[in-house]
Amino acid sequence: MSDVTETETPDVDADAxxxxxxxxxxxxxxxxxxxxxxEEGEIAADYIEELLDITDLDGDIEIDTRSGRAYVSxxxxxxxxxxxxxxxxxxxxLQELTRIAVxxxxxxxxxxxxxxxxxxxxxxxxxxxxxDKAVERIEGGADSAALPAMSSYERKLVxxxxxxxxxxxxxEGEGRDRHxxxxxx
Numbered sequence: 001m002s003d004v005t006e007t008e009t010p011d012v013d014a015d016a017x018x019x020x021x022x023x024x025x026x027x028x029x030x031x032x033x034x035x036x037x038x039e040e041g042e043i044a045a046d047y048i049e050e051l052l053d054i055t056d057l058d059g060d061i062e063i064d065t066r067s068g069r070a071y072v073s074x075x076x077x078x079x080x081x082x083x084x085x086x087x088x089x090x091x092x093x094l095q096e097l098t099r100i101a102v103x104x105x106x107x108x109x110x111x112x113x114x115x116x117x118x119x120x121x122x123x124x125x126x127x128x129x130x131x132d133k134a135v136e137r138i139e140g141g142a143d144s145a146a147l148p149a150m151s152s153y154e155r156k157l158v159x160x161x162x163x164x165x166x167x168x169x170x171x172e173g174e175g176r177d178r179h180x181x182x183x184x185x
Contacts, residue, residue, distance in 0.1 A: 037069070055085075061073070073120075168184070
C-alpha cells in the first residue's frame with residue numbers, strides 16, 4: 001500500500017536569464033489555485049496508487065504544489081522493482097497518462113509533473129552535464145551552443161542551470177523542435 005504526504009512551496013521561479021528569483025510568470029487569471037493543484041495531486045496520487053496496486057509494486061507517494069504545478073513523487077524505502085518504472089521514457093509516458101486522468105476528472109488542462117524513483121533528479125544531472133559541455137564549447141571559442149530539443153519543463157531546468165553558470169540562454173524553434181541556445185552573458 002502507498003503512503004501519501006503533502007507539502008506546499010511558494011510559487012516562485014528562477015529567472016532564466018538573470019538567475020534571480022521572480023514570481024511565477026503564469027497568468028494569474030488562468031493560474032490554478034492551490035486547492036485546484038492539491039486536487040490535481042490527489043487525483044494523480046489515486047491514479048498512480050491504482051497503477052502500483054495493479055503492477056504489485058510498493059511505493060510512497062508525495063504530493064507537492066509549487067510554481068503553478070502539482071508535483072507527484074513516487075519513491076520506495078525498500079529495494080523494489082519500482083526502478084522498472086523510473087526510466088525517462090516510461091516516466092514521460094506515465095506522466096502523460098496521469099495528466100489525462102487528471103484532465104478527465106477536472107475538465108482542465110494539467111501541468112502536473114511526475115517523478116518516479118528519483119527520475120527527475122537523474123534527468124537534472126543529465127541536463128547539467130549537457131549544459132557543462134555546451135559551456136566548454138563556448139569557452140573554447142564558439143559563439144553559442146545549441147542543445148537538443150526537449151520539453152518546456154526540461155528547457156526551464158536548463159535555463160536555471162545556465163544562469164547558475166553565468167551564461168544566458170533562450171529557447172528557439174517551434175513544437176517538438178524547440179530547443180535551448182546558450183551564449184555568453
